[in-house]
Amino acid sequence: PSVSPARALSTAAVTADAPAAAAEEEAMTIKGVRISGRPLYMDMQATTPVDPRVLDAMLPFYLSRYGNPHSRTHLYGWESDAAVEEARARVASLVGADPREIFFTSGATECNNIAVKGVMRFYRDRRRHVVTTQTEHKCVLDSCRYLQQEGFEVTYLPVRPDGLVDVAQLADAIRPDTGLVSVMAVNNEIGVVQPLEEIGRICREKGVPFHTDAAQALGKIPIDVNQMGIGLMSLSAHKIYGPKGVGALYLRRRPRIRVEPQMSGGGQERGIRSGTVPTPLVVGFGAACEIAAKEMDYDHRRASVLQQRLLDGIRGQVDDVVINGSMEHRYPGNLNLSFAYVEGESLLMGLKEVAVSSGSACTSASLEPSYVLRALGVEEDMAHTSIRFGIGRFTTEEEVDRAIELTVHQVKKLRDMSPLYEMAKAGIDLKSIQWAQH
Numbered sequence: 001p002s003v004s005p006a007r008a009l010s011t012a013a014v015t016a017d018a019p020a021a022a023a024e025e026e027a028m029t030i031k032g033v034r035i036s037g038r039p040l041y042m043d044m045q046a047t048t049p050v051d052p053r054v055l056d057a058m059l060p061f062y063l064s065r066y067g068n069p070h071s072r073t074h075l076y077g078w079e080s081d082a083a084v085e086e087a088r089a090r091v092a093s094l095v096g097a098d099p100r101e102i103f104f105t106s107g108a109t110e111c112n113n114i115a116v117k118g119v120m121r122f123y124r125d126r127r128r129h130v131v132t133t134q135t136e137h138k139c140v141l142d143s144c145r146y147l148q149q150e151g152f153e154v155t156y157l158p159v160r161p162d163g164l165v166d167v168a169q170l171a172d173a174i175r176p177d178t179g180l181v182s183v184m185a186v187n188n189e190i191g192v193v194q195p196l197e198e199i200g201r202i203c204r205e206k207g208v209p210f211h212t213d214a215a216q217a218l219g220k221i222p223i224d225v226n227q228m229g230i231g232l233m234s235l236s237a238h239k240i241y242g243p244k245g246v247g248a249l250y251l252r253r254r255p256r257i258r259v260e261p262q263m264s265g266g267g268q269e270r271g272i273r274s275g276t277v278p279t280p281l282v283v284g285f286g287a288a289c290e291i292a293a294k295e296m297d298y299d300h301r302r303a304s305v306l307q308q309r310l311l312d313g314i315r316g317q318v319d320d321v322v323i324n325g326s327m328e329h330r331y332p333g334n335l336n337l338s339f340a341y342v343e344g345e346s347l348l349m350g351l352k353e354v355a356v357s358s359g360s361a362c363t364s365a366s367l368e369p370s371y372v373l374r375a376l377g378v379e380e381d382m383a384h385t386s387i388r389f390g391i392g393r394f395t396t397e398e399e400v401d402r403a404i405e406l407t408v409h410q411v412k413k414l415r416d417m418s419p420l421y422e423m424a425k426a427g428i429d430l431k432s433i434q435w436a437q438h
């Protein structure tokens, strides 16, 4: 009786549909490219598949328990509300927070907007300055740019060649009128883990709220808001096998940090984020957190083994491969590599059978290499040949081996055609060559 008939029915329907849907997708043309079979997915930083256990938890809230959690007059509302609160407790528990410090949003982008702009606007009379880093996600950087247009000042700290911030430099950057320090937990492009505890301690000493974008860290590395002195934190469900379109902002109660809301409306989420809370998504987020709490250690160990396998497999067969970002302070599900003497765009195009992402902007309108790699001081040519391999909970050894095979094949093929590689192998210092100017 605890399982509704609709739940049993719909789970069966989803499972039954899966092979049909897969067959339909066997061959298709997308953006003019003929694709037969699905590429192997290794882009876990962009997003993750939904864990079947998460979907299972969500379905009843679409099909039978579909009440508005803010409805106070009937069972439908009460059961949805109870489910939302249960999910809130699960998210809170994964990061050592009080459930009253968790506010559901549409994702980490929204959280970063509320955190960065919201704090600064709330305390605008006394605090005019933000400290952040050059390697933050675009939504943090863009929020900072927006604040600059409103007259606030922003310090964009450089990072060391290994991608980490220099904490002494960070401490020096804090001024009496600094209202926020925003440093991400795990970088989305290179996977490096920033020294959160040290940054938190400095911020506490200086009495400045510490915000961290933990979209890539939640459920991957242990996070404790008290131990790390975190005042605000941005979280997202779709990076941890939960649904897309939901996230949560952690906002400290003691000492209380206040923000100016971005949206006007019904005052849901204690006025921080008006709008009907999407029960199925939130329930899915809660389930994803609960699973992550139990399986984080195991997942982490597996990711480490697979990362090593991938790295050894590639390096064993091709030389001049450079790892971007610290290996020591890194989430192992991210391996960002640059392949010298290989043209980046050709490499990505040749890797059609693996869904990976380039650190560079090959696929976007701009032909700029990654600003993250540039901040590390990676030379433009190497920044152009970077590939980010993402390893997740469901990645298999066979998939890693296939990725190695395809990558090695492609890199060798491109190098065979490369006069630069030939010259380098002949011992010519490429930096000494005077290229003709166009």
Ligand SMILES: Cc1ncc(COP(=O)(O)O)c(C=O)c1O
Pocket: 045, 046, 106, 107, 108, 109, 110, 137, 139, 184, 186, 187, 188, 213, 215, 216, 235, 236, 237, 238, 246, 247
């Ligand atoms: C570090 C980081 N911050 C923020 C985001 C945005 O998250 P969301 O898609 O939930 O808005 C992402 C994901 O793209 C991310 O990797």
Ligand code: FES
Pocket: 343, 344, 345, 360, 361, 362, 363, 366, 367, 368, 369, 383, 384, 385
């Ligand atoms: S190779 Fe495409 S942006 Fe660098």
